[in-house]
Amino acid sequence: MALIYGNSTNSNIISANANLPVTGENPCNCNTSNDLKNYLLTLQSRRVRITTSSEEFSGILLAVKLDYIVLAENQGSLVLIPISKIRTVAEN
Template identity: 90%
Template sequence: MALKYGNSANSNIISANANLPVTGENPCNCTTSDDFRNYLLTRQSRKVRITTSSEEFSGILFAVKLDYIVLAENQGSLVLIPISKIRTVAEI
């Protein structure tokens, strides 16, 4: 199993305190980073597509940590994505 870091070279940071554009059937009207983290927790163990400003990832939302998520991609890689970098979340 490989471990990758999503968006490690990207310098564009999306504030987790802003209303993040979250897509899907159940959009998040998140106004704080805690709201968004709680929204992500409701998607844990589900297949999702995560987009950042420069990359797109899909797989099972394996874990939601304090400031990053762990996504298990189809080929077996685990991707760590900082929550502050996430632009959209969609269940697939």
């Protein structure tokens, strides 16, 4: 299990902390951390790609907790990522 910290940008996926609309089936204007958390809740049980400054993760979003998410990676590892450190979110 890993706990990830940091911020990053990746032009290929939607920026979750840059006040830009998140497109897809459930568009979102993620202007605040609550907006981002609510958007993440709509993606629960779906395959997503999450980036931070240090890494990019892909897998199924298992849970959205008070201040972190739980992601099940393809290899079976569980990753805990603080919501405040998520830079980008995209559905896979």
